Amino acid sequence: MITSKFVWESFEKYKDEIFYTNENINISYKQFYQKIKQAACQNELLYTKNEKTVFLIDSSLESLITFFAIIYNSAVPVLFSKQTPKEKVEKLFNSIQDNEFLTSEDATIIFTSGSSSIPKAVLHTYGNHYYSALGSNENIPVHINDRWLLSLPLHHIGGLSIVFRVLLSGGTLVDYNKSISLEDTIESRKITHVSVVSTQLRRMLHYSGKLKSLKAVLVGGGMVTDDLIIKAVGLNILIYKTYGMSEMSSQVTTTLPSASQEELLTSGKVIKYRKIKIASDNEILVKGEVLCKRYLNAEIPRSEERRVGKECR
Secondary structure, three states, rough: OOOOOOHOOOOOOOOOOEEEEEOEEEEEHHHHHHHHHHHHOOOOOOOOOOOOEEEEEEEOOOHHHHHHHHOOOOOOOOOOOOOHHHHHHHHHHHHHOOOOOOOEEEEEEEEEEOOOOOOOEEEEEEEHOOOOOOOHHHOOOOOOOEEEEEOOOOOOOHHHHHHHHHHHHHOOOEEEOOOOHHHHHHOOOOOOEEEEOHHHHHHHHHHHHHHHOOHHHHHHOOOOOOOHHHHHOOOOOOOEEEEEHHHHHHHEEEEEOOOOOHHHHHOEOOOOOEEEEEOOOOOEEEEEEOOOOOOOOOOOOHHOOOOOOOOOO
């Protein structure tokens, strides 16, 4: 069973490298780990072992320190945006209170977007986050001194998964000041990796001269039109197109580094630690090391057990 041990081992392994940077400061893995332990000690009584803790998260230094302090004290953060109304936070948190006691393998709780139904509380384990990052890094290499921009919200799996990918590789997390354009940030902060949705990519490509530092652009989160991919290829932008979901801890399929333009018009290939097949009725079935443990506020009707995103087991 994988626990939070891999997190702390990474902080020690890469202690002299830069883990986090914003416009004002660079924090090494060693320094960040020290700040985590200090915050964990100061808030020990607030974070109860194996209990859920509401946490409003963003990409700031203070927020990330608090996130890791919560799990350092073996509590399980329930992640919300800082912009989420208090009433909604209370309603969703109350929806997961009547559950069994959590265990040491449970890492985080993230709510789905709820675009087609009530938001579901997805319980991820440390194993889910570990294997999600490991499989991603084997397909999209991240190295020491690489800089991945925190361009997606951390209360969703697409953003949070960036943290674990960087942590496993010794790379650097770069805070995103949204008052500065994405393309200007990429140029000025020498970003090597970025995760974007279609609208962000479309804007970026208008300023391709500012994207020269990029080694990888991971694009997903919805429909990506063929013309957008073709334009990116024509500008020599190294695109990775992906299909994923909260229940599978982010990516399920992703294109390869060597993908042709034709292959980039697909959703890619299944990456390691995931499995996928198509049922006789054309339902997409997924499983693997990254499949979440369960929902905390929804039952799975038998008739829906085979649908993508409906079952975590």
